[in-house]
Amino acid sequence: MNTPQKILYVDDEAMSLKYFDRLVSSIAPVLTASSVEEGKAILRDHASEIAVLVTDQRMPGALGNELLRYSRENHPHIVRLLTTAYSELGDAIEAINSGEIFRYINKPWVLDSLHTDLKNALELSALRTERDELLHDKIIVQQSQLLSNRMASLLMLSAAVQTEAHEAALYQFAQSALVCKSVEPGVNWQHWEHADLLQAEAQRGVSIASHLRHWLKTWGEPKEGAAALQVLAEVLNADPLGDDGVLISDPETLTALLTAPAGQLVTAPQCAWLAWLMWQEGLAHLEPIDGAYRVSHVNASSLPGDWLADCMEQMGRSLT
Structure with missing residues (x-):
């Protein structure tokens, strides 16, 4: 069983996608998508490679919660995080309470905190993979x-x-x-x-x-x-x-x-x-x-x- 190592980040803002890639690529390979539907497509094609999913909440067409729910139901091995601004804290709380996410990350990002959260998520993904291999x-x-x-x-x-x-x-x-x-x-x-x-x-x-x-x-x-x-x-x-x-x-x-x-x-x-x-x-x-x-x-x-x-x-x- 291959160990997934990539992080998928979904956000409709092109600058956020580039900024996230620049901040995070030093700790893990990054895939990006600009919409919920594009995120679902990447999950369908590359789920076995993805350890962590990070998504913004407010995007045209569909909310990040929908993508988190899709990932939980179809690719439960992926550790899910939501990134959102303080004004959208209620969405993050709802995602936590419904079991959609591992944790949420505030915007704007603080580099050290962002790295810590993502490293913890990657470690959790590795533990899940090891557990799944043992169960298998x-x-x-x-x-x-x-x-x-x-x-x-x-x-x-x-x-x-x-x-x-x-x-x-x-x-x-x-x-x-x-x-x-x-x-x-x-x-x-x-x-x-x-x-x-x-x-x-x-x-x-x-x-x-x-x-x-x-x-x-x-x-x-x-x-x-x-x-x-x-x-x-x-x-x-x-x-x-x-x-x-x-x-x-x-x-x-x-x-x-x-x-x-x-x-x-x-x-x-x-x-x-x-x-x-x-x-x-x-x-x-x-x-x-x-x-x-x-x-x-x-x-x-x-x-x-x-x-x-x-x-x-x-x-x-x-x-x-």
Whole structure:
């Protein structure tokens, strides 16, 4: 994650823009805009580079508060300051009370005070960036752990439901998830306590086992060739290709058991892909084809001894 270092100053007075740049460029690179709309455009294009936003209040067309509000809602990492004259102090107080700004700077500026305020704002921006990086790393670790737990749980569940060939089925399931490149669990980590998450995942596992049994009982004895592929096409609402396989356009039908949010009700269609692989004893292969995915039959082969650990590592790397 790049650390933003620039200051954006917005003011409709050309002399103020030049004066600010001359006073401040010694402590940070300065971008300038002469209106709220121009300021928004710069934020849209360069927000990742901007650490601090300073805006005047009274400008033609729109007030500085509008730009501050826009920045808070769309680019919350940016530290926001309002500069205004004493006669407009009420606007500054309103901005502070509504959470729009870090602080306000009086006009006319006093150089030492201006530098101090901006340096404090830059330091706050750096701290926010560091915090965001730590949170990002923490979330990646949590997501990786959840993926690993779900993979291990699916292996145990499939073994309990079907004693033979369950490992080959789960191996192909894991390989298909890696092919789809979409294995990030949609979990609100601020919402879940550890014990609650474990309980939700355990309940989820019970539901998955029930759906797997349902599908295997419904399909009965395994079929071969085009007949088996036709079953898959029907349950996944995919396009049958006869003996050439099945074409699947929605990768979520293949990865939902790994990516679905914690606490979300598990559905039978979400379990159909793994159940079908178990029904076919893992004798299937998934490959990307022109933005979709084709499932075809393959011959039996031996599994690597460390395949599960290797899949977990690959899935964890895909999150970074």
